[in-house]
Amino acid sequence: MIKSPLFTIGSITLSAYLFLVGSSLASEAYDADTYGPENPLVWEKTNKVVFSHKVHTMDAEIECSSCHDDLFGMESGTDMNSDKVTMKAMEEGQFCGACHDGDTAFGVNTNCQACHVLPDDPLIWDSPGKAVFSHTAHVEEFGFECATCHSEIFSMKKGTALANKDFTMASLKEGKYCGICHDGDSAFNVVSQCESCHFPPTEKIIFTQPVKAVIFDHDIHLKKGKLSCVSCHKDVFVMKKGSFEGQQLIQSENPAEKRKYLEDLHNKYCGTCHNSSQAFGYLTRCTVCHVGVKGLEQKTGGDKKEDAHGKAQH
Ligand code: HEC
Ligand code: HEC
Numbered sequence: 001m002i003k004s005p006l007f008t009i010g011s012i013t014l015s016a017y018l019f020l021v022g023s024s025l026a027s028e029a030y031d032a033d034t035y036g037p038e039n040p041l042v043w044e045k046t047n048k049v050v051f052s053h054k055v056h057t058m059d060a061e062i063e064c065s066s067c068h069d070d071l072f073g074m075e076s077g078t079d080m081n082s083d084k085v086t087m088k089a090m091e092e093g094q095f096c097g098a099c100h101d102g103d104t105a106f107g108v109n110t111n112c113q114a115c116h117v118l119p120d121d122p123l124i125w126d127s128p129g130k131a132v133f134s135h136t137a138h139v140e141e142f143g144f145e146c147a148t149c150h151s152e153i154f155s156m157k158k159g160t161a162l163a164n165k166d167f168t169m170a171s172l173k174e175g176k177y178c179g180i181c182h183d184g185d186s187a188f189n190v191v192s193q194c195e196s197c198h199f200p201p202t203e204k205i206i207f208t209q210p211v212k213a214v215i216f217d218h219d220i221h222l223k224k225g226k227l228s229c230v231s232c233h234k235d236v237f238v239m240k241k242g243s244f245e246g247q248q249l250i251q252s253e254n255p256a257e258k259r260k261y262l263e264d265l266h267n268k269y270c271g272t273c274h275n276s277s278q279a280f281g282y283l284t285r286c287t288v289c290h291v292g293v294k295g296l297e298q299k300t301g302g303d304k305k306e307d308a309h310g311k312a313q314h
């Protein structure tokens with residue numbers, strides 16, 4: 001089944017709620033003088049890491065002196081935010097790794113989620129493609145370890161891959177990033193099911209280059225047209241606003257050449273379906289698409305008002 005990204009949202013509020021209830025119950029009977037600061041310390045040098053004094057002093061009965069001041073100073077951020085505190089240093093037995101070596105306490109190479117906070121779900125990249133990724137699904141449902149992806153495939157910082165410039169479908173198809181698994185073998189192929197990883201835009205796309213503006217509405221095409229993303233986004237359009245608009249400009253004033261140009265333009269894009277067979281032909285009803293300035297105002301600004309008041313007024 002093709003799962004829409006929206007499916008994953010419901011479970012977040014519940015887990016956030018459980019977290020709040022859990023921590024407020026636990027915090028009663030706590031004496032900060034004896035056990036150190038009550039609230040967990042949080043660092044965000046590279047990604048979010050949490051440390052709880054309570055777990056170490058009250059529960060595990062570790063003395064202040066085991067950590068202060070040999071391993072850490074008593075000022076939040078001074079040591080922990082320095083560049084010296086890395087996973088590598090900890091694996092070599094420094095800082096948290098002095099105890100988290102798999103012997104005194106669980107090792108730093110195992111229980112990643114104990115120290116690293118799972119990010120908000122779903123993670124949505126700030127890009128035209130608006131790709132989404134769910135940690136909950138991959139970690140809890142499909143059982144992947146954090147270390148499967150971090151840090152060889154992905155860094156633990158949102159946006160790092162995007163900044164690499166090669167976080168594109170082309171790379172994914174070559175088996176990089178998500179494509180390491182999403183190859184049609186370990187998980188569904190990236191060349192299919194675009195809707196599982198991408199949100200369709202909710203706003204209408206407006207082309208203003210021709211004198212009479214054209215409106216394109218995803219919603220109509222997905223619902224009334226019952227189309228899947230691939231029917232347009234595989235060969236016809238890129239998932240980026242403005243990628244075909246104004247690609248060519250009319251070079252000639254010769255009427256025959258001008259007509260040829262317009263036919264080619266329509267045939268190549270909207271006309272691949274609007275050919276009187278799959279959908280109404282572009283040659284037959286120009287103004288269904290070319291709504292013009294007035295139509296544009298109605299369909300964008302005036303649209304909602306009309307819906308809301310239309311019936312009551314008449
Ligand atoms: C298992 C190690 C560990 C133990 C045990 C421990 N601490 Fe800490 N403590 C830390 C770390 C790590 C920091 C943060 C240092 C940093 O950010 O550079 C810290 C910071 C602090 C701070 C500063 C907090 C702030 O918000 O500025 C205080 C105060 C403190 N500890 C008191 C105590 C007291 C009192 C005890 C004993 C009851 C204790 N600690 C035991 C690891 C420990
Ligand atoms: C005992 C706590 C602890 C555990 C367990 C732990 N980490 Fe970390 N990790 C830290 C701290 C502390 C930092 C440094 C603070 C920061 O970068 O914000 C860090 C930093 C990182 C970084 C930033 C870059 C680097 O290498 O320093 C990555 C990536 C990372 N951890 C991945 C992992 C993965 C994957 C696992 C599990 C295999 C894991 N961590 C387990 C505490 C932990």
Ligand code: HEC
Nearest residue numbers: 050051055060062066067095096098099104105106114115
């Ligand atoms: C002095 C030894 C020591 C140091 C240093 C230390 N820990 Fe721990 N830690 C323990 C012990 C002991 C436990 C409890 C036993 C276990 O869970 O393996 C523990 C448990 C934890 C847990 C499990 C919490 C839970 O809810 O079960 C986390 C998370 C953690 N430590 C994070 C850290 C981080 C982050 C640092 C570094 C800032 C750190 N620890 C430094 C000894 C230490």
Ligand code: HEC
Nearest residue numbers: 047113116119138144145146149154156157158159160161
């Ligand atoms: C199937 C792959 C995968 C697995 C498994 C995985 N992650 Fe991630 N994680 C990602 C991706 C992708 C990103 C975003 C990286 C980017 O934008 O460059 C990310 C980012 C993060 C971030 C940074 C979020 C932010 O807002 O900056 C944290 C923290 C993180 N992961 C923690 C974890 C932890 C903890 C686990 C294990 C419980 C885990 N991840 C397991 C793929 C994965």
Ligand code: HEC
Nearest residue numbers: 125127129130131167168169182190191193194197233239
């Ligand atoms: C397994 C998840 C996944 C599937 C399936 C998927 N994509 Fe993507 N796509 C991504 C990720 C991740 C990015 C990079 C982040 C971003 O740009 O939002 C991306 C980026 C894009 C981009 C912008 C960057 C570029 O490559 O030009 C387009 C366009 C795109 N996808 C189209 C599609 C189309 C069309 C399909 C279906 C044939 C599809 N995607 C299927 C995950 C997926």
Ligand code: HEC
Nearest residue numbers: 003132133134137142148177178180181186187188196197
């Ligand atoms: C380590 C392997 C692995 C990596 C890396 C990986 N996935 Fe997945 N993913 C899976 C598996 C396994 C499934 C479940 C099987 C299936 O649906 O085909 C899955 C399912 C999904 C689903 C459907 C379930 C849901 O609702 O979340 C989406 C969407 C998805 N992955 C997106 C991504 C994106 C986006 C990336 C890259 C940022 C990515 N995955 C990276 C293995 C992976």
Ligand code: HEC
Nearest residue numbers: 128195198199200221227228229232239240241242243244
């Ligand atoms: C009937 C054709 C059609 C279908 C079906 C379709 N799209 Fe589009 N999509 C377009 C057109 C046209 C554009 C604008 C392209 C341009 O301006 O070059 C676009 C643009 C986009 C953009 C970029 C928006 C921006 O602001 O840059 C995204 C993201 C997108 N589509 C996602 C999807 C997803 C996800 C699906 C499936 C759920 C889908 N589309 C189905 C035609 C379609």
Ligand code: HEC
Nearest residue numbers: 215216220224225231232269270272273278279280288289
């Ligand atoms: C993949 C095929 C396909 C492509 C490409 C396509 N359409 Fe459509 N379109 C449809 C279908 C199917 C319908 C619904 C049946 C019908 O109205 O004929 C539709 C309906 C419409 C409607 C009528 C909406 C209503 O009010 O009922 C408009 C307007 C429209 N499309 C505009 C466009 C524009 C503009 C483009 C190019 C940017 C485009 N379409 C590209 C298939 C497509």
Ligand code: HEC
Nearest residue numbers: 207208209210214245246249250270274282283285286289
């Ligand atoms: C299915 C929707 C649709 C229909 C029907 C349609 N067009 Fe278009 N037309 C478009 C789109 C999309 C563009 C390109 C928008 C852009 O470049 O900004 C366009 C562009 C144009 C342009 C401008 C070309 C340029 O380079 O700026 C003219 C002129 C035009 N159409 C005339 C017509 C005429 C005449 C008809 C009726 C015979 C018609 N169109 C029917 C969608 C449609």
